[in-house]
Amino acid sequence: MSIxxxxxxxxxxxxxxxxxxxxxxVDELASRIALLQEEIARLEAEKIRKGASRSAAEKLFR
Incomplete structure (x- = not known):
């Protein structure tokens, strides 16, 4: 049986x-701010990772 x-x-x-x-x-607002700050950090890290991949690819094909 599948879900x-x-x-x-x-x-x-x-x-x-x-x-x-x-x-x-105030506590709920602080919790949401922390959640969004964590998400921003995650997005920034992914942006950096993808930027490094793109930069490496551009150097390879020059």
Whole structure:
């Protein structure tokens, strides 16, 4: 028996860009800020990794 997409638990979105922040507590805001800072660091690291790959490829084909 396989699990269909309908049977999987729905993942709660931790933060949606542009969402209403007025009902969040200070602790919830701090938690979301930390989450977004971690995501920014992850994105920056991937950008650097891809930039290095691209740079190496450009040097190879010059």
């Amino acid at each position: 269909s997409d309908d049977d999987r638990p729905i993942r709660k979105v931790a933060h949606e860009i542009g969402s209403d922040l007025s009902l969040l507590s």
